[in-house]
Every structure is written in C-alpha cells, then in structure tokens.
Amino acid sequence: MSSLAHLTLTALPQIPLIQPGDDLVAITLAGLKGAGLRLQNGDVLVYASKILSKAEGRQVALSQVQITPEARALAQRTGKDPRLVTLILEESAQVLRARPGLIIVEHRLGFVCANAGIDASNLGEEDGVLLLPRDPDASARRLRAGLQQATHADVAVIINDSHGRAWRLGTVGVAIGLAGLHPLTDRRGDRDLFGREMRVTVLGTADEIAAAASLLQGGTDEARPIIHMRGVPYRAGPGRLQDLLRPRELDLFRK
Amino acid sequence: MSSLAHLTLTALPQIPLIQPGDDLVAITLAGLKGAGLRLQNGDVLVYASKILSKAEGRQVALSQVQITPEARALAQRTGKDPRLVTLILEESAQVLRARPGLIIVEHRLGFVCANAGIDASNLGEEDGVLLLPRDPDASARRLRAGLQQATHADVAVIINDSHGRAWRLGTVGVAIGLAGLHPLTDRRGDRDLFGREMRVTVLGTADEIAAAASLLQGGTDEARPIIHMRGVPYRAGPGRLQDLLRPRELDLFRK
Secondary structure, three states: OOOOEEEEEEEOOOOOOOOOOOOHHHHHHHHHHHOOOOOOOOOEEEEEHHHHHHHOOOEEEHHHOOOOHHHHHHHHHHOOOHHHHHHHHHOEEEEEEEEOOEEEEEEOOOOEEEHHHOEOOOOOOOOEEEOOOOOHHHHHHHHHHHHHHHHOOOOEEEEEEEEOOOOEOOEEEEEEEEEOEOOOEEOOOOOOOOOOOOOOOEEOHHHHHHHHHHHHHOOOOOOOOEEEEEOOOOOEOOOOHHHHEOOHHHOOOOO | OOOOEEEEEEEOOOOOOOOOOOOHHHHHHHHHHHOOOOOOOOOEEEEEHHHHHHHOOOEEEHHHOOOOHHHHHHHHHHOOOHHHHHHHHHOEEEEEEEEOOEEEEEEOOOOEEEHHHOEOOOOOOOOEEEOOOOOHHHHHHHHHHHHHHHHOOOOEEEEEEEEOOOOEOOEEEEEEEEEOEOOOEEOOOOOOOOOOOOOOOEEOHHHHHHHHHHHHHOOOOOOOOEEEEEOOOOOEOOOOHHHHEOOHHHOOOOO
C-alpha cells in the first residue's frame, strides 16, 4: 500500500446536448477518442444521471400532470408547484420530512433525497421537468455491456447524482446506479492488529468515485457529464445500488 | 466548461509512521520529491486526520481515563468500554443517537459523526486511542503556511476523515479542517436559464475533494495518508470547516 499510486480523471470533451434515444455508448466512444484515451480493464466511467434521463426520455411536461389531492395538500405546506409535487410523490416510497421549499423522500429506488431527484432546471422548454432514470442499475449494465462489446475492456460504470446531506451544506456526488464493481470495500480484518474495535471497516467506494467525478462535472451538470477514471482501487464484480443503501431497520434517523 | 479537463491524484510515497512532534511539512516536501512533483499554485494537499492527531500528540491511554457516571450509564446502554465513552462525551457537544455498538454525536467541532471520531484501532499500544486534532482548521492553516514558505506555491489544504452516513452504507471521506479554499462552490445564478427553481445550487467541493482523496488513501488509513491533487476546480480564499456545517436551526433530522 505504500508504493506510488495515481488516480486520473478526465472529462470527456465535446459531449453534445443529449436527446431522447441518443446512443450513449457511441457518444462515450467518440468522447474517449477525442480525449486520446483507449479503454483498459479496470477503468471506470461515471455518467451524470441527467444525461441518462434525457436519453431514456424521462422528461415530463408539467402541463400534462393530473394533480392528486395528497399532492395539493403537500404543495400548500411546502409552497411548491402542485404538479411537481404530484410527480415527487409518484417517484417516492415515503415522505420523510417537508418544510417550505423542501421535501425529503425515500425515492422508489430506495435512497433518501430531496424532491425525489426531479430536476426542474434547464430543460429548454417552459414546463418540462426531468425524472431520474427508471432503473439506473440497468442503465449502467447496458452501458457497460456496450462498452465491453466495442472495446473488449472490462470496466465499471457508475451513474451519479448530486445529493444534499442531513448535517452538512453543499451537495456531493453519490452513486444511484452501478455495474461491474462491488460498491462497498470491506476492510474488516485487514488491520485489526490488536483485536480491538475497528473505526473504519467498510468503505463506500462507489460513492467516493461518484463524488470525485462530480468535482470535474461541476455538480453533475451537463457540460461535462461523462468522466473517465483510471487507477481507482475497486473490486470488480456484480454490484448494485441496493448494496449501498442502509436497511430501514438500521436507520436511526428516519423517525 | 466543455474543454478537456483533467484531475490527477497522487499518493505521496514512503510516508513514515508518524510520531508526536513530527514535522508534517518536511515529510510532505520529501514525499513530493519522491513522487517527482513540484508544488504549483492551485494544487491541493489532503491529509488523513489520523496523522495530524499523531503528530499533535492526541493519543490518550484508556488506563488514565476517569470514568464519569454519565459515561458509565451510556456504556451500559451501548456495550462500549466506559473509558472510551468518557472520552466520546468529552469530545462531544451532544449525543444524537445511541444503540448497542454505536454512539452518534455532534462533535465539539460541530459535525455529526459516530463515536466522536475517536480511533480505537491500530495505535500500537494496548490501551491507546486517538482523538481528532484539537483544531483541524488551524492544523490546515499551519501546513499551508509551511508549504507556502518552502515552495512559494499558493495551495489549498484539507484534513479529511471517514464518516458514515444516515441512509447509506460505507464510509466516505469528508473534510474536517481546511485552509486556502472556499469549501462550498455556489452555482446559484450560473444556469438559471428559465427563471426556475434550481435543483443543484451549492456544491460541497471540499467534501468531494476529501472523498476523492480517500479513494487512494484506502479509507484515511495510514499507509497513504497524504494525497496530492492537481486540476481541482476550487475557489481560493479563506474558508473554514464551519462553512460546511448545516446550522442546527436548519437541521430536519436531529430530533
């Protein structure tokens, strides 16, 4: 562990504005070429969830939303658009907290986030909003398979999004979908020299990768949505988002 | 924002086991030399808090701890060593949650973490534990000033630690002290093209840097405690840990 270790991140250049139906594998391959990169085993590609949402046609026009009574009540309580709140509730398993301007939910995908991860900015049409990908693990698996078929390289793929935190300010990139890696790195036993309680035992590797990529993306914005990483210490294998989520029964802060 | 962007991280090689009183500036300069790196303006150095704690003599022998009645009660409830619990309470402003094996506190430095960040592993003597640095912002400022004096480069310094999260498994690196940068990057107004609610507005840059470095450190372990980063988009200036912490009155999850 004490030898020289390098990690490099490259934002793929000249990624076009993504449209529904776009082929993100082809776009990635063109971006890698533009950056002078050839995929190698062990590389990681991180995609801002927003471009998956766009490619997969997850735009919804607010004018088409049928407001529910539950959404109308919550919209009143939070001062948010009742059509947006209807979508937030549709995308959520449970509302954890609500206050003016903010609704914290357990998303249907299992993670806790604000406003069900719905992006109401920058869509280019007056009333359009963008939902998260329907199944980000499946999106990651498709990207990984496409890249592997084209390059024969065994890589990991992470879909990231920007989440707030309960006790800290500012958003950080987190993984909301993944393929080709175990998202946690279990260090238990590695350095238990004195048979005592270990402070750090399991590392949230996929989330640290997502955060590192987000630094270059500028907050999972669109300008630099695809990040290539080389030198990441991760364990290849069949991982999924669920592995990263704390089971409800171990949650000390839901109630 | 769409040009080629690179970020490189290097774990400085051959960092010795740190002892109380060690000169971390001299050790950093030797590590940079070993890595063939010459500091430049805008570089970032990330230090695992553990080596700051060691250099600053924050080891405490459990056999010297006078157990308090409050600690004895909490130790019984959590099944933890009452001497360790005494130190946890001394290092904390408030206990937020406790269950067998785990005490979540607001640390006296203001952040929320498990067991007050006290490291009870790997100290090399039977009953020794390691407290976090007394004032990590001050530690970061000293390192930054020392590096600047030696190299004339204007760099940012972050002290990182590994924290668990309320709803996700695995630890991630976070900043617990910093110097030379604004830890948050405010994007409000940057892309508000349609005059609508922005989803991502303020980025937790210092925490994303801390997480990226932690990938190479292997969980703020000791083997690779000092990470050099080049190409990080950050705003230089006088930042401090406090800027990263959500004020209590905006905390929806404390109670």
